[in-house]
Amino acid sequence: MYSNKFGRLMLGLYSRRQAAVCGVAQRAAGLTGSSWTVVCKQRTLWLQRSVFLETERRATLPLTSARSASQTTVDPSELRRFQSLAGKWWDEQGEFAALHAMNDLRVPFIRDNLLNVHRARHPGKPLAGLSILDVGCGGGLLTEPLGRLGADVLGIDPVEDSVSTAHLHSSYDPDLRDRVSYRACTLEELSGDGEEGQAETQFDAVVASEVVEHLADLETFAYCCSQVLKPGGSLFITTINKTNLSYALGIVVAEQLLRIVPSGTHDWEKFISPVDLERLLESYGFSVQSVQGMMYNPLSGAWSWTDSTAINYALHAVKPGDPAEDGSTHPEDPAVATHT
Numbered sequence: 001m002y003s004n005k006f007g008r009l010m011l012g013l014y015s016r017r018q019a020a021v022c023g024v025a026q027r028a029a030g031l032t033g034s035s036w037t038v039v040c041k042q043r044t045l046w047l048q049r050s051v052f053l054e055t056e057r058r059a060t061l062p063l064t065s066a067r068s069a070s071q072t073t074v075d076p077s078e079l080r081r082f083q084s085l086a087g088k089w090w091d092e093q094g095e096f097a098a099l100h101a102m103n104d105l106r107v108p109f110i111r112d113n114l115l116n117v118h119r120a121r122h123p124g125k126p127l128a129g130l131s132i133l134d135v136g137c138g139g140g141l142l143t144e145p146l147g148r149l150g151a152d153v154l155g156i157d158p159v160e161d162s163v164s165t166a167h168l169h170s171s172y173d174p175d176l177r178d179r180v181s182y183r184a185c186t187l188e189e190l191s192g193d194g195e196e197g198q199a200e201t202q203f204d205a206v207v208a209s210e211v212v213e214h215l216a217d218l219e220t221f222a223y224c225c226s227q228v229l230k231p232g233g234s235l236f237i238t239t240i241n242k243t244n245l246s247y248a249l250g251i252v253v254a255e256q257l258l259r260i261v262p263s264g265t266h267d268w269e270k271f272i273s274p275v276d277l278e279r280l281l282e283s284y285g286f287s288v289q290s291v292q293g294m295m296y297n298p299l300s301g302a303w304s305w306t307d308s309t310a311i312n313y314a315l316h317a318v319k320p321g322d323p324a325e326d327g328s329t330h331p332e333d334p335a336v337a338t339h340t
């Protein structure tokens, strides 16, 4: 699914020259100029109608009832798909190659944004003393590097076999043994596991990288993120935009024409635009700090930042409150030490 081949199409086959790429999709589809235009127009009209209906729906529903429509983030068909790939996470040339490569962008993105709020306390371990929840951790591709930066990281994923793979892989590195842990569960289970359904543990940061496009309910996701974050905590998301281009490449070309992935693997309707994601998070009290486009070069297999959010993007949002409000102290913090 995230192999070089797939990555080229789903995660990466894009550039600022969208027209050129659409042209490739059009030629691959064997469509004439006018019939391709009709496809694009129909898609655009459909998209506009969906956005309109969704906006109307949200406007007429109070937040709590919108959320209670579905209390789970789990889409069983997604879990079945990831279950079948659970042994492949650490094959750097395999299905998840593009996710391995994405660490070059997402790890510094998370580190630097956290360091803007929390100063580094430990040379070589800039995130020491911070707790991070990695939601939808899969095999731990992102969990591990965050642990190596010194953070205490809990990776969660509903696919037990992926969690087993993640656990086994991190156990080979003594540096991670005390810092990285995993649990097979959903975010909603974790956010309601304390007394009176409150979160038992709160984190300095929540990360959900390439996960929200696989969830059944983003309202529940946003609510639970807020529950498990400390005041002032950071939420980091990377995902795929909902554009004609992502439809053309991810669904038409990858699934229907080239059949690189089985038809129906990707649900374009679950993709979300940065504007809609921002609106959703703000309705749950988050303040969005930054949104940045990401670009994958299929030839080099490398990711880079771009001004365009046309397909992939990274978002950083913050829960209101002062990070010091949660009352936790850090034993290695010299400022704390002098006052105790």
Ligand SMILES: C[S@@+](CC[C@H](N)C(=O)[O-])C[C@H]1O[C@@H](n2cnc3c(N)ncnc32)[C@H](O)[C@@H]1O
Binding pocket: 073, 074, 075, 078, 079, 082, 099, 135, 136, 137, 138, 139, 140, 141, 142, 156, 157, 158, 159, 162, 186, 187, 208, 209, 210, 211, 214, 215, 216
């Ligand atoms: C594309 S993978 C990303 C894995 C990892 N975040 C990374 O970037 O390496 C999506 C992951 O989301 C997980 N997932 C699917 N539904 C989920 C849910 N409801 N809650 C948490 N994780 C979920 C899948 O099992 C899978 O591991």
